[in-house]
Amino acid sequence: MRQQTMLAPTLREVGAEAEMASHRLMLRAGLIRQLASGVYTYLPLGYRSLRKVEQIVREEMDRIGAQEVLMPAMNPAELWEETGRWDTYGPELVTLKDRHERKFLLGPTHEEVITDLMRNEVNSYKKLPMSLYQIQTKFRDERRPRSGLLRGREFLMKDAYSFHADRESLDATYQDMVDAYVRIFTRLGLDFRAVEADSGAIGGKESHEFMVLSESGEDTLAICGGCDYAANIETAQAGSTKGDSPGEADPEQVPQPEKVATPGKSTILEVASHLNVPSERLIKSLLFQVDGEPVLVLVRGDDEANEVKVKNALGATEVELADEATVLRVTGAPAGFAGPVGLKETVRIVADEAVQGLYDGVVGANEPDAHLIHVNPGRDFQVDQVADIRTVKEGDPCPRCGGVIRFTRGIEVGHVFKLGTKYSDAMRGTFLDGEGKERSFIMGCYGIGISRVAAAIVEQHHDENGIRWPLAAAPFQVHLIVVNAKKEEQARLANQLYEQLKDAGIEVLFDDRAERAGVKFKDSDLIGIPLRVIVGGKAAEGLVEYKFRRSGESGDLSAEEWMVKLPELLKRVDG
């Protein structure tokens, strides 16, 4: 394609709101433009890369026997009411009414629609297992869309769903999908990790996220240095229960609780310092609203309560900190002075495993400006449930091998779930098994954020001058540049090469613009096509220059040998 007439508007600068490299560079290189917050137009260069990603995903889905379909964006509310998600999905759900006042939503995911399809069309185990996928525009009304394509409100997804007669079959397809995802992200040149993950609003029992490693990623990953354990911090298990509390040597010797004044000391640090005890001796008491009911959550003073783990431990769908009025009503004190001893209302108490190993602790006294010391769990208060509900920290022991947990950051580009029968039970999606018995489909679901993958590639593959596309996702394979289009021998040779490349089926962007060489090279660096071919001063001698965007390797080639050498150059261009 000729650059002169192409819509590829490069920019020297973009606004400060574009913080992420991929956001900045995709704007600057003329790949995308924002239409509304979190809503983007893909310009020709951006759309070409997007379609490359899409095609690789399609090939790998087809390879494992998944069948491509296309479901509607408009989903009738009734289907989502069957699973309850119409009410529980939250304000991210984009809803609308048609002219007859019927309620619809724009699908952010399609479990309901596909389960409805399968319950209508498949009724025998003989058709199972079956995997279906689609590549489709999805809608999610993010509260604060940001980071360009990494978190948009309208975005391109691949979502796949599998249906099974038994667990073993689900396990096998789940593994096929994981393998396909590994091939997809490897083909796209990404440095990634599959990590254990929370299954969130989708539900289900087992789930893995595919994380592109990036300092600018939104997610924190807990990774073991000793084994291959890796998990999203949202869900990473804590290692073995921590050591004994550093208070009195013997829990039996701990005196009875005693109230001490802690005027205005409401944070862990303030209380620990005021009482001169280490923060590990404090029990942090947090009042949550769990599906509308207040629950007191206890973690050790040096730990943080993990809302996702609390939610999962309690089997809840919604967890949030209680408001001040509720705290005052339940505990009799403002936040910072709550504790498990002497609550004004009886509420459920859930303690982290590490709290159970603690004695001679310090807790809020449930009255303003006071704490209790010499508190023992079990003796001075009872706990309804003990669970792993703390957020892991760097340096914690690995839950699998005991090695040391380190943190890294990542961008979620894929997510696979074993759903089990959550949706098929809710929607009566059943089939007849070999004995003629009606059973619920066992399901899996598998997503890839296509547009997010494109951005993640840029996030991992760029330098200070612009993008460095891996060949597999590059908008073009070759960027042909004529240095001075007014010089006849340059123009003639460049046009000749352009036609040769097109005839050979090579995707070539031809910078035929009447711009200065410096502008052309800067734009070329920014756009980041892997192989650059420059027709300049040496055209008279029949020589052209090539340059790899990634490594900077360059050299001269005669116009004759050029087409012969091209395949080998393209093979090395990602190196």
Add this chain to the structure above:
Amino acid sequence: MRQQTMLAPTLREVGAEAEMASHRLMLRAGLIRQLASGVYTYLPLGYRSLRKVEQIVREEMDRIGAQEVLMPAMNPAELWEETGRWDTYGPELVTLKDRHERKFLLGPTHEEVITDLMRNEVNSYKKLPMSLYQIQTKFRDERRPRSGLLRGREFLMKDAYSFHADRESLDATYQDMVDAYVRIFTRLGLDFRAVEADSGAIGGKESHEFMVLSESGEDTLAICGGCDYAANIETAQAGSTKGDSPGEADPEQVPQPEKVATPGKSTILEVASHLNVPSERLIKSLLFQVDGEPVLVLVRGDDEANEVKVKNALGATEVELADEATVLRVTGAPAGFAGPVGLKETVRIVADEAVQGLYDGVVGANEPDAHLIHVNPGRDFQVDQVADIRTVKEGDPCPRCGGVIRFTRGIEVGHVFKLGTKYSDAMRGTFLDGEGKERSFIMGCYGIGISRVAAAIVEQHHDENGIRWPLAAAPFQVHLIVVNAKKEEQARLANQLYEQLKDAGIEVLFDDRAERAGVKFKDSDLIGIPLRVIVGGKAAEGLVEYKFRRSGESGDLSAEEWMVKLPELLKRVDG
């Protein structure tokens, strides 16, 4: 792909609401399923055909240098307020509010978004002409969705937009697009006509529709037998003004108007019969609301007023018949007794050209149960505008060559418009010309209903047993059927052919199901893959049978010669 594990649920019958052949057959062959009124899921077979159509459209757009982009479905209301279409587009517009109560619509077309993009990104004539296109899901809240994919509420479109510095350039691109459309519909095996059309809500000066000829089409086309004139009846021009009125021989001799009683005679036929005059002598007076103002429209008694032509003649955006109260107020009589002489309120009067040639006519007397006879236009009433506002009839003279107009019916699959500066003026979409002067982009727009094309193909290519896909749009090229999968020699040979075909890159659907042969052949007829290959009783002799779905041609081939003959068979399969 193996049919046993494919989601291809064929049906023997479908509900009576599926009236059109394409609707019925796409349901029966397992290509689509309805999720909500006018909202469909594409199953694997249907989606494969859809993508074939999409790819042919893409190739032909690329060939004429159009650049592919992808614009958001979510359009901010403000953009559509700039052109006024937020208010004028009507209830077909699907609208929603985001969580911050900002208004959006789901794009049924993208003139606003692309004009916004171009005014931001292109400011010089040097980048012009430029053509951009996208293939995208569109939304249109039809009042009465029907006919399956032919009129849905969520559908796949190709929409292209071109931007020009001058009219000549628009004309050239418009012709390129028309040529591309001809290639697209020809490649897809469609029998079609390009006809002159109304540009509707899109606006603009010149426009053509591409109509697939079909008795079941929604549109009526006026086609000349003598030349290549063809137009949608909505907009078809009337031929030369009709002959003289058959009343008094000389207009000068016509007596003064005279009131006659016509008790209860309110239709043309009743009045003509009661007064014993031919209906051509009557002047039909219809009160319309034109953009909110009453306008009296006059056509000859044997003609019909054409709302689209009235709208265009008056440069209006909305035209509808006035309600009874307005008729009574303006004319003093109920509908059926209105006329241009002695109105109670002064309103604009527009007359069809044929009314101007009429004298000694009959009109309503503007009082109940009375008409006036001996009425001459010009003498007895004045007309504000004379225009071609009648609907053409079969047998009318061709406006171009005077030949005879015949009617046929068609399905609109494409529409091209010369928009001019309608959108660029409204949105200040400008560029600097060669002299540095700011000028509005001159625009064209060009649509193809991708999903509608798929349905139109089925509408034209089917018989009583099912679909007969042309090769270019068929979900698979070959339908391989093993007659009895339990017979070892059949199963072995069929599996061998299946692998051979896949290795050769042939798209093959393999009916490996344990169904009776009759069921398999019926399903195969229904699905309509062009070339069927049957491995049956002769497998022991190493013979397979082939059959063309379209012509029924069949024969035996040895398994050895089979792959050699295949390319030639596929070449003939559409014949």
